[in-house]
Structure formats: structure tokens, C-alpha cells
């Protein structure tokens with residue numbers, strides 16, 4: 001029995017990936033950029049085993065067996081990793097022929113799936129990393145990101161820590177559509193992420209079908225791809241390198257809002273945020289309006305961002321986190337199930353990671 005276990009954290013995008021130009025290879029219509037969250041709080045842990053006695057590839061998610069669909073994304077990732085192992089064995093005949101054995105894969109999230117946080121990014125990143133460890137592949141994270149991307153696009157960014165860009169690339173092969181680190185987590189440890197769980201219900205429109213509908217129907221998406229995202233990628237990278245939180249926050253919020261505008265511009269429209277999500281935006285906007293007054297320093301102190309669901313992620317420098325938590329708890333008291341600022345408690349609550 002050959003076995004390997006690895007972990008991968010969740011990442012939350014500041015410049016959103018929304019739209020595929022190739023649905024099979026999962027090539028995006030635009031580049032994106034995210035922050036990989038701290039491993040200690042939100043992560044997937046995956047164990048892969050290969051054994052000559054196994055009779056088929058099998059997968060368990062949080063202890064429940066899931067079907068591996070023959071031409072699905074999971075099967076694609078496993079097949080790609082086996083191909084790399086085969087190449088390695090062809091070069092080194094002393095290496096056991098693990099690619100010819102079936103694999104059993106078990107993956108766990110240390111956060112409740114019911115919390116409504118996307119687990120596919122950390123899940124596919126951990127899967128790819130664990131198969132790379134099992135097969136003893138010498139691949140760098142950026143190389144592995146090419147494979148994790150084919151599981152779930154955003155997963156490619158979870159293979160690297162800190163601030164990570166997924167370059168859309170231009171090649172039809174997808175070989176230049178990979179993740180690269182803009183800055184490691186040590187570059188700007190002052191930035192914290194506060195996760196506000198607004199609802200634990202499963203999103204109505206999956207990212208796969210939502211993206212397809214947006215690509216087919218939204219004129220605003222075309223404008224975003226050509227005229228907005230390229231400049232924003234440059235600007236936010238510069239803000240990160242300069243540790244300019246005010247600019248980072250301005251771009252992050254603008255991009256979240258444009259992503260949701262693009263969803264509204266889709267036919268039929270897609271609504272991911274709810275009234276609570278919008279109320280949190282209002283609170284943070286007001287907080288920043290006050291922060292931007294010259295007598296208060298003239299800078300933004302927090303940035304909200306929303307993925308394909310109603311839950312808010314608020315980025316802020318450590319110095320403001322306590323104040324933001326008390327503000328959120330003040331305005332949304334019925335939502336409070338808050339015990340420990342670094343834990344994730346239950347489905348409806350405000351928690352920090």
C-alpha cells in the first residue's frame with residue numbers, strides 16, 4: 001500500500017474568475033487574483049492510496065462515498081496525475097508502477113460544508129497535491145495548478161500561499177493558464193479575513209451553469225474581460241506589493257460589485273447576494289466613508305467581497321478587525337453565534353478566519 005496525505009487552504013478572490021473560454025480544460029475568460037487563507041482555519045485534508053488489490057478508483061468526501069463520473073472533472077484530475085506518474089516511471093524503471101494501480105481518495109474539510117463556503121477550491125488543490133505526493137512527482141505548485149484547474153478553476157490558486165494570480169493565458173492547450181504567487185503570506189501578514197456566514201443554503205445556480213449563462217448572454221462580461229480586468233490585475237498587484245490597503249480595498253470591492261453586476265446582466269439574471277449581504281455592504285461603505293474623511297486618516301479600513309453566494313468575506317488590517325466584528329455583531333445581532341474569533345461555529349454566524 002502506497003499512501004500520502006496533504007492539505008490545501010481555501011482562497012477568496014479579490015479579482016473574480018467568472019466565465020470559461022474552454023469548458024473541458026477550464027480555461028477562463030479573464031485572469032483572477034486571490035488571497036489564500038490561513039491553513040489553520042479553513043482547509044481540506046486529502047489522503048490518497050494506491051494498491052494493486054484495489055479494483056476501481058474510489059472517492060470519499062467527509063466520510064461519504066461519491067461517484068467518480070467517467071469523464072467528469074475528478075476523473076480528469078486523477079487521469080492527468082497518473083499520466084505524470086507513468087512518464088516518471090518511463091524515465092526511472094526502478095520506480096513502482098503506481099499509475100497502473102487504482103486509487104482510493106478520502107478528503108475532509110475542517111469547516112462545515114453547511115457553512116456555505118466553497119470547498120471545491122481547497123478540495124481539488126488538496127487532491128492534486130496528495131496525488132503528486134503519492135506519485136512522488138517533482139512538480140512545482142505552478143505546474144500542479146494546471147491540473148487542479150481542470151477540477152475546479154479556482155482550485156489552481158489554492159496550491160500557492162499568500163497573494164496568488166491565475167493568469168488566463170492565451171494558448172488553446174491551456175499550458176499557460178496557471179497560478180503564480182504575487183507575494184507570499186509573509187509579505188503582508190497584517191491583512192486578515194473575516195468570514196460572515198449569512199446563509200448556509202446551497203447556492204441556487206452553480207458556478208458552472210452560471211458562468212456558461214453569463215458568457216452566452218452578458219454584454220457587460222465582454223466589457224469586463226477586455227477593458228476592466230487587465231488593468232485591475234496590474235493595479236491590485238501593485239497595491240499588494242506596496243502594501244497599500246486603501247487601494248487594495250477599493251479594487252477588491254469594485255471587482256466584487258462588477259462580478260455581481262455581470263450576474264445581474266445575465267439572462268435570466270442570477271442573484272447571489274441577499275438583503276443581509278447588501279446590508280453588510282452598506283455598513284462597510286459607511287465605515288470606509290468615515291475612514292476616508294481627512295480627519296480620520298483619509299483611507300479605507302475594510303474591503304468586502306462576495307463569491308457565488310450571499311456570504312461576505314471582509315478583508316481588513318489586523319488593527320481594525322475587532323472594531324469591524326463589533327460593528328457587524330451590533331448590526332446583525334440575530335446572526336451572532338460567535339465564540340472564538342478564530343473558529344467557525346455553525347451555519348449562521350459571523351466568524352473570523
Ligand code: PMV
Nearest residue numbers: 013016017153154207307308
Ligand atoms: O472554481 P469555481 O468553478 O468554483 O468558480 C469560482 C468562482 C468565484 O468563486 C465566484 C470567483 C473566484 O475567482 O473564485
